[in-house]
Amino acid sequence: xxxxxxTFDRFVVGANNxxxxxxxxxxxESPGSAYNPLFIYGGHGLGKSHLLSAVAAxxxxxxxxxxxxxxxxxxxxxxxxxxxxxxxxDVFLAAYxxxxxxxxxxxxxxxxxxxxxxxxxxVVDALVDNGRQVVLSAEALPQDIDMVDEALLSTLSxxxxxxxxxxxxETRVAILSRMATEQGLDLSVDVxxxxxxxxxxxxxxxxxALDEIAERQKKPAPxxxxxxxxxxxxxxxxVVQQHVESWRGRLREAIAHWQAEGYRTGVLExxxxxxxxxxxxxxxxxxxxxxxxxxxxxxxxxxxxxxxxGHPVFRxxxxxxxxxxxxxxxxxxxxxxxxxxxxxxxxxxxVGASNQMAVHAADAVVAEPAVRYNxxxxxxxxxxxxxxxxxxxxxxLLQRSGATAIVACVNAQELVDELIEAVxxxxxxxxxxxxxxxxxxxxxxxQFLGGKERTQEEFFGIFNALIETRKQxxxxxxxxxxxxxxxxxxxxxxxxxxxxxxxxxxxRALRERLFARFLADAGHPADEELLRTLGEHPVQSxxxxxxxxxxxxxxxxxxxxxxxxxxxRQELGGGPVPGRPTPRLVAAVTAGHPFLDAEKVVWDWPDAxxxxxxxxx
Amino acid sequence: xxxxxxxxxxxxxxxxxxxxxxxxxxxxxxxxYGQVPTDRKGQMVSLATQTDRTxxxxxxxxxxxxxxxxxxxxxxxxxxxxxxxxTTRRLVLQGxxxxxxxxxSQSRQLDENIESMQDLHANLAxxxxxxxxIPLVIQYNKRDLPADLILPVSTLDDSLNFRSVPAFxxxxxxxxxxxETLRGISELVLRRLxxxxxxx
Numbered sequence: 001x002x003x004x005x006x007t008f009d010r011f012v013v014g015a016n017n018x019x020x021x022x023x024x025x026x027x028x029e030s031p032g033s034a035y036n037p038l039f040i041y042g043g044h045g046l047g048k049s050h051l052l053s054a055v056a057a058x059x060x061x062x063x064x065x066x067x068x069x070x071x072x073x074x075x076x077x078x079x080x081x082x083x084x085x086x087x088x089x090d091v092f093l094a095a096y097x098x099x100x101x102x103x104x105x106x107x108x109x110x111x112x113x114x115x116x117x118x119x120x121x122x123v124v125d126a127l128v129d130n131g132r133q134v135v136l137s138a139e140a141l142p143q144d145i146d147m148v149d150e151a152l153l154s155t156l157s158x159x160x161x162x163x164x165x166x167x168x169x170e171t172r173v174a175i176l177s178r179m180a181t182e183q184g185l186d187l188s189v190d191v192x193x194x195x196x197x198x199x200x201x202x203x204x205x206x207x208x209a210l211d212e213i214a215e216r217q218k219k220p221a222p223x224x225x226x227x228x229x230x231x232x233x234x235x236x237x238x239v240v241q242q243h244v245e246s247w248r249g250r251l252r253e254a255i256a257h258w259q260a261e262g263y264r265t266g267v268l269e270x271x272x273x274x275x276x277x278x279x280x281x282x283x284x285x286x287x288x289x290x291x292x293x294x295x296x297x298x299x300x301x302x303x304x305x306x307x308x309x310g311h312p313v314f315r316x317x318x319x320x321x322x323x324x325x326x327x328x329x330x331x332x333x334x335x336x337x338x339x340x341x342x343x344x345x346x347x348x349x350x351v352g353a354s355n356q357m358a359v360h361a362a363d364a365v366v367a368e369p370a371v372r373y374n375x376x377x378x379x380x381x382x383x384x385x386x387x388x389x390x391x392x393x394x395x396x397l398l399q400r401s402g403a404t405a406i407v408a409c410v411n412a413q414e415l416v417d418e419l420i421e422a423v424x425x426x427x428x429x430x431x432x433x434x435x436x437x438x439x440x441x442x443x444x445x446x447q448f449l450g451g452k453e454r455t456q457e458e459f460f461g462i463f464n465a466l467i468e469t470r471k472q473x474x475x476x477x478x479x480x481x482x483x484x485x486x487x488x489x490x491x492x493x494x495x496x497x498x499x500x501x502x503x504x505x506x507x508r509a510l511r512e513r514l515f516a517r518f519l520a521d522a523g524h525p526a527d528e529e530l531l532r533t534l535g536e537h538p539v540q541s542x543x544x545x546x547x548x549x550x551x552x553x554x555x556x557x558x559x560x561x562x563x564x565x566x567x568x569r570q571e572l573g574g575g576p577v578p579g580r581p582t583p584r585l586v587a588a589v590t591a592g593h594p595f596l597d598a599e600k601v602v603w604d605w606p607d608a609x610x611x612x613x614x615x616x617x
Numbered sequence: 618x619x620x621x622x623x624x625x626x627x628x629x630x631x632x633x634x635x636x637x638x639x640x641x642x643x644x645x646x647x648x649x650y651g652q653v654p655t656d657r658k659g660q661m662v663s664l665a666t667q668t669d670r671t672x673x674x675x676x677x678x679x680x681x682x683x684x685x686x687x688x689x690x691x692x693x694x695x696x697x698x699x700x701x702x703x704t705t706r707r708l709v710l711q712g713x714x715x716x717x718x719x720x721x722s723q724s725r726q727l728d729e730n731i732e733s734m735q736d737l738h739a740n741l742a743x744x745x746x747x748x749x750x751i752p753l754v755i756q757y758n759k760r761d762l763p764a765d766l767i768l769p770v771s772t773l774d775d776s777l778n779f780r781s782v783p784a785f786x787x788x789x790x791x792x793x794x795x796x797e798t799l800r801g802i803s804e805l806v807l808r809r810l811x812x813x814x815x816x817x
Contacts, residue, residue, distance in 0.1 A: 256623030
């Protein structure tokens with residue numbers, strides 16, 4: 001009946017119950033002296049029984065001689081009814097005479113038991129009158145108990161009536177916390193708070209909620225479960241096998257290996273991004289072979305130039321061609337290629353109708369080397385400026401590269417001589433490498449290659465290597481490639497595969513400009529009449545113009561006179577010097593060609609204006 | 618950090634347990650720590666206040682041994698959930714290969730969960746990490762609490778799992794769902810590591 005754990009210490013006091021708790025404690029500490037009888041009322045499960053038990057416990061502690069009797073209304077009613085039936089009512093009531101403290105719970109259960117109510121009123125009155133303590137509890141006030149006897153109502157009303165109302169939130173939190181602590185539950189504050197906020201009708205429901213959690217937490221404490229960890233390990237293993245050891249994994253392994261060796265692995269890294277598996281074995285084997293080749297190249301380079309060791313191109317299979325070029329340059333580096341003549345600049349090259357097509361092509365090559373015209377073949381008679389123009393291209397290409405590019409500019413005859421020398425020295429490899437390593441190769445007078453079989457063979461290889469690696473090739477000749485005798489067809493076709501442009505003999509306007517420049521350079525300024533006179537002089541080449549200027553200058557110095565029209569006529573004759581008929585025309589005339597009537601042939605057509613005048617005549 | 622090192626054949630994964638205060642991040646690590654054989658676990662470092670709130674972070678190194686020829690190590694971290702440890706969270710999050718977001722299933726904690734998820738996204742962004750790309754799983758913890766105290770998974774999904782990442786119910790205190798969560802994040806991380814390794 002008495003719950004030993006239901007003590008005052010464990011009774012959580014709040015605004016809802018502090019009066020009842022205080023009164024109960026008071027009667028326990030001083031039984032019969034105050035609040036007698038004490039009537040505690042309140043809803044089910046709000047702590048009435050707890051308080052009665054607490055009173056009993058504290059009284060027993062403080063007043064061990066006091067006999068405490070604890071029962072409830074139902075029991076009292078049943079026992080009283082039994083005494084009535086047996087006619088031993090006096091005996092029943094006498095038993096209460098010895099009681100020092102009566103604790104009667106659930107008085108409302110006496111409802112409908114009128115006789116028992118009367119009996120209880122007598123018991124309570126007797127006890128109170130004798131200074132014994134009576135504490136009663138019910139779910140309602142005495143007057144609200146069904147069919148309560150007036151005598152009992154009067155008796156109970158003489159004492160203190162205190163209520164227990166439902167606990168507020170804070171009290172519920174406190175109750176739950178205490179319960180959780182007592183049960184050894186590990187609940188966070190917010191969980192307790194959440195629990196307390198539930199809708200409760202009584203404290204017991206709080207306990208039920210707590211028990212629910214306690215039940216869950218009473219699961220076996222976490223034990224070492226190697227199976228769980230082993231299962232996890234197994235799953236991780238599967239994932240690693242599927243995703244780390246896949247074909248991408250093998251590629252990554254290769255990447256890691258070669259990167260650790262110091263090689264760039266861009267090609268392998270791109271393969272990882274492929275949507276489907278490539279031939280990983282083939283790819284890695286190819287990469288490995290490429291690395292071997294790079295190593296060989298680096299070894300070769302080391303022998304030629306130790307400073308090249310560790311060059312980035314030897315660490316990237318995708319720069320294999322650059323690595324090969326580097327080695328070739330190293331091979332040929334001992335004898336630098338002959339470059340263009342610095343003084344032959346593009347600015348110093350006079351442009352006219354006779355050479356404008358070649359000049360335009362030259363400018364395009366400088367603007368975009370190896371893009372538009374490759375090879376560029378310039379042909380024309382000797383002395384018209386081919387050499388000047390190609391040297392000007394070479395200088396412009398050098399300037400464009402910041403003087404870092406290797407631009408070779410050689411005469412074909414020099415090429416032949418160098419090869420002969422290299423064959424004799426056993427250094428053909430180096431000679432070949434020297435020209436293969438150039439960014440631009442200019443060969444003047446390629447007509448000299450005619451009949452030079454070995455040179456043509458070597459040049460064929462060099463030419464192809466340069467064209468394939470997008471290096472510029474520029475050639476000059478005194479005739480179109482088709483007319484070069486003993487030139488291999490494969491070379492001719494390749495020369496013709498680029499742009500073949502002519503430079504013709506300077507026209508009259510160009511001649512006048514050239515005369516003006518060269519005379520000025522020689523310190524002989526010329527007026528328009530003098531230039532017009534000189535322009536009529538039928539020279540075939542720039543070189544002839546320079547010769548005429550030199551001749552006039554020499555005469556002027558010797559006579560102590562300036563260069564004048566008179567001097568020109570004196571030195572060069574009164575009128576234009578007839579040009580010499582070309583062999584082709586002579587042959588045509590002698591063959592009796594109907595359109596080449598000797599009387600209608602004008603061997604030299606100075607310019608378009610002169611031709612027009614001739615036709616008008 | 619290099620996570621799959623093919624040269625040394627090592628796999629190292631950093632997994633961060635993220636979430637609001639008292640959602641159960643440290644509890645996850647404690648449970649894992651308790652299940653791992655002694656020879657496989659390192660010393661768990663836990664810097665906690667006197668009230669067992671994570672002050673700085675927890676760190677649990679796990680040596681999973683040789684897996685397919687790779688020495689495999691997992692490093693599990695927690696962040697302090699309290700709002701004012703923002704800097705620490707950001708620091709711990711740095712270099713994470715995967716994130717476990719430990720959500721508190723309690724109804725009353727919903728706002729804190731959402732706030733923490735937003736905080737996670739902000740801190741990832743601070744590190745230049747796309748929250749959509751980093752491996753992420755969500756653990757709905759405290760499913761052992763009475764049903765009227767916690768939100769249904771569908772409600773939590775609506776609020777937190779708008780990207781439909783793998784989600785796991787858990788009772789970390791007793792271990793339910795703890796290894797399932799770890800297994801889930803591990804798979805995502807390893808898949809991603811294998812997809813990105815080699816570029817590092």
